[in-house]
Amino acid sequence: MRLVATALAASALRPTPTLQPQASGLYAHLPFCRRRCFYCDFPVVVAGDAVKEDRVAHYVSLLERELSKQPRSSKPLATVYLGGGTPSLVEPRFIKQLLDAIDAKHGISSKAEITLECDPGTFDAAKLQKYVDAGVTRVSLGCQSFDDEALEAAGRAHRRQDALDAVQAVKRVGPRHGWSLDLISGLPGTTPEGWMETLHEAHSLNPPHVSSYDLQVEEGTAFGKWYSDGESNGRPPLPQDEESADAYRVASSFWRSRGYLHYEVSSYARTEGEKSRHNSAYWKPRASWLGLGLGAASSEQGARFSRPRKMKDYEAWVADGAIVPESSPPHGADALEDELLTSLRTAAGIDLTRVRDVYSSEYERAVRRGAQEAIELGLAVVEGEVLKLTDPDGFLFSNYALAAVFGEVGDVCV
Ligand code: SF4
Structure with a gap:
């Protein structure tokens, strides 16, 4: 897997x-x-x-x-x-x-x-x-x-x-x-x-x-x-x-x-x-996919669930009705962080106009602020309205760039 x-x-x-x-x-x-x-x-x-x-x-x-x-x-x-x-x-x-x-x-x-x-x-x-x-x-x-x-x-x-x-x-x-x-x-x-x-x-x-x-x-x-x-x-x-x-x-x-x-x-x-x-x-925002079998993960619009990883536990879970707990998709800062995490893995990056339209202009400004240091270090770029990590160093040090962006996103008061 x-x-x-x-x-x-x-x-x-x-x-x-x-x-x-x-x-x-x-x-x-x-x-x-x-x-x-x-x-x-x-x-x-x-x-x-x-x-x-x-x-x-x-x-x-x-x-x-x-x-x-x-x-x-x-x-x-x-x-x-x-x-x-x-x-x-x-x-x-x-x-x-x-x-x-x-x-x-x-x-x-x-x-x-x-x-x-x-x-x-x-x-x-x-x-x-x-x-x-x-x-x-x-x-x-x-x-x-x-x-x-x-x-x-x-x-x-x-x-x-x-x-x-x-x-x-x-x-x-x-x-x-x-x-x-x-x-x-x-x-x-x-x-x-x-x-x-x-x-x-x-x-x-x-x-x-x-x-x-x-x-x-x-x-x-x-x-x-x-x-x-x-x-x-x-x-x-x-x-x-x-x-x-x-x-x-x-x-x-x-x-x-x-x-x-x-x-x-x-x-x-x-x-x-x-x-x-x-x-x-x-890697799409609010992705949905089905999961099946031992340890498999599934997601419904970003609400994720992992099946048991041990065979006995998985068998018991199936015998009990294979219940997938109901949970709401993430929203606000959690949803944006999830979207940043997946979108910035890709060469396509994240569209900042979408961040503004879906989340708010405060969040868009926070992402831009958080990305500034990564941009100065050559780990990220903004092309048009799209924020991307650079290849290879941005991808390589994505944790560093993401931590800075998450820090700003987490500080937004809504
Ligand atoms: S043990 Fe793990 S890494 Fe090795 S073949 Fe099986 S799944 Fe792949």
């Missing part, structure tokens, strides 16, 4: 609203993985090389029960994202069963972008063709690196050759909405030269879309334990902050100089039409 989920206060617990959701997209979580990568804090179920069919059948039946409790969406879905976990560990007939159930409940547009996250080493062209026959139109391929030592040090189950074979399989099948190649910078033991080699190898495969994430060391993960004292304890060292920042700058300049659009902090598209439609919806 690629999106950070947001928990909702337990005090807001009330039955699922009967209003029709406004979402045009749905995220479904398929948690099975061969092993747990050393950096991963996603809700996953470690299943070895082959997931037992009865486990998958049971999980898909839970998803169907959750679906049966959801209010029907007001319009057919334009995007479906099957993330994980490693969805490509799941047999294609289960993916078809799930997509059929989603279609029966909400309707899936005939032109919908339907993405399946796939990991190298878990599928071949014949299996991928079956996913496509089931309705999948786009693949997000978790290559992460083309350096075998970095893959090993990160606990990945695949190696460089598996990634190359996987790309050939994807190209042979040719999903209608293309594919994305996912990379992680800052893996332990990665040198600047090694990162550059990974970028060149990735580019030689001519991916329509690239997602490039910076390694985050989270508490509770193996990396969190091993590197918590700042020492590598005999393991390949983590890059220093400045090296990680350089890896980000290098990647941004590498892809842009080859014509890719750096349209969001971590996302590059070869052309306008090859941007991820599903992920782009997350």
Whole structure:
């Protein structure tokens, strides 16, 4: 799963609203993985090389029960994202069963972008063709690196050759909405030269879309334990902050100089039409999307909810009626901060006339005041009436720029 989920206060617990959701997209979580990568804090179920069919059948039946409790969406879905976990560990007939159930409940547009996250080493062209026959139109391929030592040090189950074979399989099948190649910078033991080699190898495969994430060391993960004292304890060292920042700058300049659009902090598209439609919806103001499955987040006009992250808790939640607590969308400063957080992730930035019209001229002035220092430091610009973070340093230090803007927005008295 690629999106950070947001928990909702337990005090807001009330039955699922009967209003029709406004979402045009749905995220479904398929948690099975061969092993747990050393950096991963996603809700996953470690299943070895082959997931037992009865486990998958049971999980898909839970998803169907959750679906049966959801209010029907007001319009057919334009995007479906099957993330994980490693969805490509799941047999294609289960993916078809799930997509059929989603279609029966909400309707899936005939032109919908339907993405399946796939990991190298878990599928071949014949299996991928079956996913496509089931309705999948786009693949997000978790290559992460083309350096075998970095893959090993990160606990990945695949190696460089598996990634190359996987790309050939994807190209042979040719999903209608293309594919994305996912990379992680800052893996332990990665040198600047090694990162550059990974970028060149990735580019030689001519991916329509690239997602490039910076390694985050989270508490509770193996990396969190091993590197918590700042020492590598005999393991390949983590890059220093400045090296990680350089890896980000290098990647941004590498892809842009080859014509890719750096349209969001971590996302590059070869052309306008090859941007991820599903992920782009997350970054719209007051976004709505449906969630399904273990740990999945959903949002109704900015009011977010995260499902339980442990399987037993998720099963119990479904058995109790899959109740999504009713909550009002954020408003005032909270809504504006939410909008700043998502809009400023994108190259499109935030339209200050919209801030004035939707929130008030006081808030617009506060955003301009808060952004001033970031502008002076070269981290942000105002073009026309649009505030944007600069690429790469504004994106890189977005937390700094956002903190200054939030400080001013929070001080507005309304
Ligand atoms: S394959 Fe992805 S979801 Fe699974 S353990 Fe590794 S990082 Fe986590």
